[in-house]
Amino acid sequence: MDKNVDISLTINGEKVTGRVEARTNLVDFLRYDVGLTGSHVGCEHGVCGACTVRVDGRIVRGCLMAAAQADGADVWTIEGVTETGEMKPLQEAFVERNALQCGFCTPGMLLTIAELMERKPDASRDEIREFISGNYCRCTGYQAIVDAVEMARKGTGKSTGAKGDSA
Amino acid sequence: MKPAPYGYARAATLDDVFSLLAEHGEDAKILAGGQSLMATLNMRLSEPEVLIDINRIDGLAGIQDTGDTIRIGAMTRHVDVEESDVIATHAPLITAAMEHVAHPAIRNRGTFGGSIAFADPAAEMPACAVALGATMHIAGKGGTRDIPATDFFKGLYETAIGEGEILTAVSVPKITAGWKSGFMELARRHGDYAIIGLCAHLQVSDGKFGDGSLVFFNAGDRPVSAPLTAALLNEQNWSDELSEKLSASLKDELDPPDDLNADGPMRKHLAGVLVKRTLAPMAGA
Ligand SMILES: Cc1cc2nc3c(=O)[nH]c(=O)nc-3n(C[C@H](O)[C@H](O)[C@H](O)COP(=O)(O)OP(=O)(O)OC[C@H]3O[C@@H](n4cnc5c(N)ncnc54)[C@H](O)[C@@H]3O)c2cc1C
Ligand code: FES
């Protein structure tokens, strides 16, 4: 059986075609074939969330989906959602709240939180933690990240001039 | 790590699956959500020759109300089960359990059928299926067969799905008047596999228990029922005395394994804790 597969998909709004080894996962395809290195690779077995990307409107583990399976899909990475400005308030809140240090987890964290804000806009601090339980941050800790989510949600970031409250 | 090279076949129909399985036999693996399979391939715990992707077969996903039961297609994603009003109304045990299955990104891709077919003894859905008396629908070249959940789980990652067959759907009986479900698990972090967990499905009227089942997960090589302990509930109201009796009975009835997270005696103790915390509110106590 042929171990290569032709694929054609949309990445950050642009049509992309390619021929991949069947065993290539989506995040490696994005990083090595397409050159989008914003999605990171940590554990390669679904535990850390560094590889999180958006496929057909929902976040998935880029390391647990074969690129071949993304044929026909609409894929968004941190590069794309940064360019559209969709994440701006959240990204600003991350900076303001020091919700990142090395930044390795941040792209996955941001995409996960964007989905949380859409699906559970009123999530409590505990529910926010639950939602990001599959995204490991090894340096910042989660307090500042949860603070940033609350700040972005309330629109109390720098762009509005108001001050956020901490909990 | 990266997986060993494999071939990839996208099945369009069940017949495609059956011919691919016939052609490749043991060298082929079904690919559903990939949330367990891809991880094992990446770790090279398994090196199949071919993956048969069943994601694009029409009719394998979806939740249907069929009268007395709810039929959940094998390819129904965890997230769609989690958000289903039909399931919340008619099988609330599954709704309560689903938010404990892994993390949102994994639930967006993982499938109900994948969880059942994988038969991880620590997984929530197999235990729900046993507690609710679900029926598994299996299809092969020769036709289809139905297997009750209690006969489906054969051991560690082992099921009644035979060579050349796949799981197509699971039918779950609707909860009826006078019955209640309770779910709880103990895990060190939300979304991790539980140290031990409990699915309770019991008759309760005016605070008095009747028939029903207590099924534990991560308490053995498959979902573990505790019928002797469940029988002690018959005609009983909740009380501290009953709670003690149930805990003692579980210590005799269960034989949970030792692993890095907990040893057998600790799991037995936690089983009693789970029963207390789950059943007291079910009785309204
Ligand atoms: C970090 C992490 C944490 C997790 N935590 C939990 C947890 O707490 N609880 C839990 O229950 N699960 C957990 N999971 C597993 C997750 O729920 C998987 O989605 C599920 O076990 C398998 O479903 P899948 O559709 O992804 O199956 P796949 O990974 O595609 O397949 C799993 C196995 O089942 C077989 N298979 C799949 N579908 C069929 C079918 N229809 N017929 C026959 N065989 C089939 C495959 O060949 C394979 O052997 C976790 C996974 C990860 C990566
Ligand atoms: S690299 Fe995918 S979850 Fe860690």
Ligand code: FES
């Ligand atoms: S900022 Fe370094 S891992 Fe999160």
